[in-house]
Amino acid sequence: MRIGILTGGGDCQGLNAAIRAVVRKSLDYNFEVYGIQRGWLGLIEDQMEKMTLSSVSGILPLGGTILGTSRTNPAKIENGYEKIEEVIKKRNIDALIPIGGDDTLGVCLKLLEKNIPAVAIPKTMDNDVGFTDYCIGFDSAVSIVTDALDKLHTTAHSHHRVIIVEVMGRDTGWVALYGGLAGGADWIMIPEVPADVQEVCEHLNRRRSLGKDFSIIIAAEGVALQEVILEDDCDSIDAFGHVRLDRRNVGQIIGKQIEKITGYETRVTILGHLQRGGSPSVFDRILATRLGIEAVKLIKYGQYGKMTAFQGNQITSVNLAEALKASPKKVSIELYQLAQMFY
Ligand code: F6P
Numbered sequence: 001m002r003i004g005i006l007t008g009g010g011d012c013q014g015l016n017a018a019i020r021a022v023v024r025k026s027l028d029y030n031f032e033v034y035g036i037q038r039g040w041l042g043l044i045e046d047q048m049e050k051m052t053l054s055s056v057s058g059i060l061p062l063g064g065t066i067l068g069t070s071r072t073n074p075a076k077i078e079n080g081y082e083k084i085e086e087v088i089k090k091r092n093i094d095a096l097i098p099i100g101g102d103d104t105l106g107v108c109l110k111l112l113e114k115n116i117p118a119v120a121i122p123k124t125m126d127n128d129v130g131f132t133d134y135c136i137g138f139d140s141a142v143s144i145v146t147d148a149l150d151k152l153h154t155t156a157h158s159h160h161r162v163i164i165v166e167v168m169g170r171d172t173g174w175v176a177l178y179g180g181l182a183g184g185a186d187w188i189m190i191p192e193v194p195a196d197v198q199e200v201c202e203h204l205n206r207r208r209s210l211g212k213d214f215s216i217i218i219a220a221e222g223v224a225l226q227e228v229i230l231e232d233d234c235d236s237i238d239a240f241g242h243v244r245l246d247r248r249n250v251g252q253i254i255g256k257q258i259e260k261i262t263g264y265e266t267r268v269t270i271l272g273h274l275q276r277g278g279s280p281s282v283f284d285r286i287l288a289t290r291l292g293i294e295a296v297k298l299i300k301y302g303q304y305g306k307m308t309a310f311q312g313n314q315i316t317s318v319n320l321a322e323a324l325k326a327s328p329k330k331v332s333i334e335l336y337q338l339a340q341m342f343y
Helices: 015-028 040-044 080-090 102-113 138-159 174-182 197-209 250-262 272-276 282-300 320-325 333-340
Strands: 002-007 032-036 048-050 095-100 119-122 162-167 187-189 215-220 266-270 306-311 314-319
Touching: 002 015, 002 040, 015 032, 015 095, 015 282, 040 080, 080 102, 095 102, 095 282, 102 119, 102 320, 119 282, 138 162, 138 174, 138 215, 138 266, 138 272, 138 282, 162 174, 162 250, 174 187, 174 215, 174 333, 187 197, 187 333, 197 215, 197 250, 215 250, 250 266, 282 306, 282 314, 306 320, 314 320
Parallel strands: 002 032, 002 095, 095 119, 119 306, 162 215, 162 266, 187 215
Antiparallel strands: 032 048, 306 314
């Protein structure tokens, strides 16, 4: 058995822990593993290397991905899928393990439809892949956001300011909601709930009247703001047709509006790619390890077309096509309402 492994889409913490687990379990079964570089691009361009015990030695705590990643969409490359099929044949790869979010996993599904055996592993700090409670990278990103909120509280307090913290989250507000709840945000803005800056301002006034002269607002970069009209700018669209959300500047727009309406001094902090950097949390290391091992077991037993998943503290597997239909997985509105209790 020869497995090809790749990481696609945005990087996050825990990818190396998953790669290590796949390689270790594969070697245990006497399977060969080829590490494909830079996601689907490496498969199209036939860039891969055989992995050994020493290729994964010491990588468990490392952030990023030793394989590299890209947002390559084979559908956007001339004969992209045909090239992938040729390389898989030429390299005698029996099964693929792509680690990624909905875009990478969507490509995996297309390959499965072309009879290329594969088992997927869900990762994305956005945590919005369906049928899994957690994706690799989410817990580490939320820890960084929580730590940032703790730090921003002291400076906001000292200067009696409003601080807007912009976090990642394209279609869903998992990072904003969990980070905001854990870090005691005074308002949380997520893509699932229409934003009303006027309502936020009224709340800030209410807080001031209660003697709370500083506030922290956390906003997911994908939050829907009527005022934000994106320019039709091709550079801002990725290969999967997604707008580059960092260009929307929602944090700055919200900050300006709040300062204008309330007159309270306001600052904006954009956490950006800091959220995806550094060493994975304990939770992500263990999750990635367990999901990686499960993926190899599924391959051993010919269970192709599956995605490994984490449900209720159990590692399990689900049908990839079904999981993608349930993506993006939205946050629970009950949890959002629970967070509102602390505003
Ligand atoms: O794919 C997840 C994500 O973290 C989104 O929340 C964010 O918009 C995007 O990646 C940004 O990624 P990059 O700047 O690396 O393309």
